[in-house]
Amino acid sequence: MTTIDGIDNGVNVQALLDAREALKGAPEAAQFTWRSTTRWENGVHSTTTVRNFFGLGAEQTHKAESTFTADHPEVFAAEDHGITPIEYLLVGLGSCLAAGVASVAQNRGIQLRSVEATLEGAHDIRGILGADSDVRNGFNGVKVTFNIDADASREDIEALVAQSQKRSAVFDALTNPTDVTVEVA
Amino acid sequence: MERTTTVVVGAGHAGLAASHFLSERAIDHVVLERGDVANSWRRERWDSLRLLTPNWQSRLPGQPYDGSDPDGYMAMGEVVELIDRFAARTRAPVRTGTTVTSLRRTDDGYHVRTDQGEIACRTVVLASGACNRPSVPRLSEAVPGTVEQVTPFDYRGPDQLPDGGVLVVGASATGVQLAAELRRSGRPVILSTGEHVRMPRTYRGRDVLWWMDASGVWDQRHDEVPDLPRARRLGSPQLAGTPDRTSLDLNALTATGVELVGRSAAVRDGEMLFSGGLRAVVSLADLKMDRLLNTFDAWAATTGTDDEVKPAERFEPTRVPSATRLRLDLRGGEVATVVWATGFRPDYTWLDVPVVDEKGHLNHDGGVVLDSPGLYALGLPVLRRRKSTFIHGIEDDAREVVDHLSGHLARRH
Structure with a gap:
């Protein structure tokens, strides 16, 4: 990763700065669309998956699909499968x-x-x-x-x-x- | 067709300073002015406005301040007098009442069309100003028609506004000054605040702009400024040139009863919606002010200036109410007027030369317009140095730009 005077927080700042410069002249490539899909399970419990997004002028895919469970707590008279x-x-x-x-x-x-x-x-x-x-x-x-x-x-x-x-x-x-x-x- | 070597567009401090150095080099030129000398200062400013810069900084090439109040701030009449005096003393070849309607390239220079005729020339200096038009956000179009909307170009004083509350949008120098004046007139005032630059009027007993000058901050060159586009579009600091030399920061305003809200984000169903990020912009401004004061202190310590000024001081952090309102019903009658203190922009619509970017900014490097040999600019923010934004910054800029222009003429012979 990038290090400035031995500093390493694991952020590739140079890549971000390069992207900033590159996208200044290419605003269309900077247009991203983030997507998620939510499926109702039961009650107030649902599951959301995130995998694909659009950016840099093309469809992109995360390394892996992520799954998020949402529900409500028992004090809401729900089953609390998730946050x-x-x-x-x-x-x-x-x-x-x-x-x-x-x-x-x-x-x-x-x-x-x-x-x-x-x-x-x-x-x-x-x-x-x-x-x-x-x-x-x-x-x-x-x-x-x-x-x-x-x-x-x-x-x-x-x-x-x-x-x-x-x-x-x-x-x-x-x-x-x-x-x-x-x-x- | 009339021919000259150089056409200067605009007879404000910048155009006249260009003329001064052109005359010094015996370069044949005319200064075209749509109205009168110092036209914007005469006609496009509100009544109570005074310069932010102290009088001793109101100097032009060969014309130091020689009045009796070096620490005061000029009213608009005095600024007009200052620039008039400079025009007369330098015998600038000004043609007033001459509006440039188009500028285009020719084989050997430029063709300037005006409402008084046409001029061919080899070089042009754009000195038509940075603040030709108020910059008003698109969301103004959704403000209900029952609410009066004014810009700093329309505004002259509180008496001209309808009775009732005022929403002032923008908290740079214009916004804080108008909010203070409108509040003093007895009106309820809400100030919508985005990013801003906080400064105390005086620091350690000296005008804060003395520090900017003396410590060398203002001498930083444009090619040394870390983020030049940002520096060039930065709003003017929260300062007012009032004779009592008090600070006009947000704390001063809220102490008089001005209500703070976040940046104006949208108008929806007749309601103005404000950002909930007020605390973030306020803490950024406080941090940046402290950083600036640190550089002043460091400069004073290393230059042995500590004994000439009062001890270092720090100012109370900006007070933000625990909850600011996020919406304002513009149809409810609480606010009769919206004042758009949201900045100004130059007008380059008459330029038929492709030198303006998609955001309306002139492409130039220190006043040398890019990809258009022989075309120059003066009098824009941070043109060659941080001080370029101010009247006294014009001397070095104009000398250097006219140097370049003169070199260009020599190469073409």
């Missing part, structure tokens, strides 16, 4: 920000020893239950707390975390409205 769908948003946000921290650290020559993000999504479930029309369905707020051990000052670590938010796909998708179309095929 709740809204928890997948935390999975996405935490992993996206962690990837960003590692990439930015590599680019800035900061060696990471450990990175841990704890996420909390505040959710008033009266919204989804229809108990109070003034309560929204989604999170009221999400709090992310990073614990980072690295060869860097607190200020530099805060800057890593700030920059990772600036370049995070999931942070953007959660904080800004997205046009969503749902149809019956």
Whole structure:
């Protein structure tokens, strides 16, 4: 992997920088489509698989198919075969920000020893239950707390975390409205 | 057809500085100006605006500031007077009331068409400004018709707006200044804040722009700036040229009752939707400010300047309410006006030369326009140095660009 002054967080920053330069002149190649397929199992239990996506002008395939089980906990009178769908948003946000921290650290020559993000999504479930029309369905707020051990000052670590938010796909998708179309095929 | 060696487009500080150095080299030229000298400063600014830069920095080639208030900030009338005086002193060959309608290449230079006739020339200096048009996002089209929309080009003062609340979109220098002025007029003000540059007005007892100048930050050359495209499109810092020299950051605004919300992301069903990422942009701005202050401190320590200034200081982090609102009903009457303080862009629609990229930016290297020999630009942000963005930055830029232009003319003989 790329090393800058012996720093190695396992991120190939050079490849990312090269891609940035290459795609500046080829915006069409930068158009990606991510896909997933969800199959209902029973009750509020479903299974989602992810394998293919489109990008760099061609169909692409992950090395392996990934499977995600979603259900609801027993306090929701469900069987709890897997995590709740809204928890997948935390999975996405935490992993996206962690990837960003590692990439930015590599680019800035900061060696990471450990990175841990704890996420909390505040959710008033009266919204989804229809108990109070003034309560929204989604999170009221999400709090992310990073614990980072690295060869860097607190200020530099805060800057890593700030920059990772600036370049995070999931942070953007959660904080800004997205046009969503749902149809019956 | 009339012929000259060089046509300069625009008689603001940049075009006139170009003229000054062209005259010094006895290069035959004219300066074409659509309106009057310093036209944008006369007609495209709001009433209360003052320069961000202190008076002592309002210097032009051969014309240092010689007034009695070096630490003050010029009102627009004073800027016009400054530039008028420079035009008169340099006896610049300005033709006012002459609008350039097209510019195209010829075998031996350029053909300039104006509403007053045509001129053939060998070289052209574009000095028509960086802020010809307000840049307003597409989402403005979905704002309900009951809400008044104004840009900084329309805005003159609070009295002109309808009664009621105002949503100011954009928190760079323009946005924070207009938010403050509108709040002072008694209106409820909501400020929609994306990425911004926070700066204290004074640091360690000196104007923050003294530090930018003295520490050499502003002298950084364009080819040394790490991310030049970003530096060139960066919004202006949250500063105001007020006589009391107070900071106009977000903390100052919220202390007067301005409500902060995130970046304006979309208008949907008559509602403005704001980003939930306000805290992220605010902490980035705080971190970047501290980094800048660190470089000032390091410079002061190594140059022995520490004794001439007050002790190092740090400012309170930006206060963000625990929950900012994510939506605003534009039909509910809470807001009567939206002010788009979302930046400005140059107007190159009259250029019939393929030198503008798909985003409307001129392709140039330090003011030498790429792939169009004999075409130059002056007066754009970070053109050759960080200080190029400011009035006093024009001297070095204009000298060097006219140097290059002169070399081009010599090669063609």
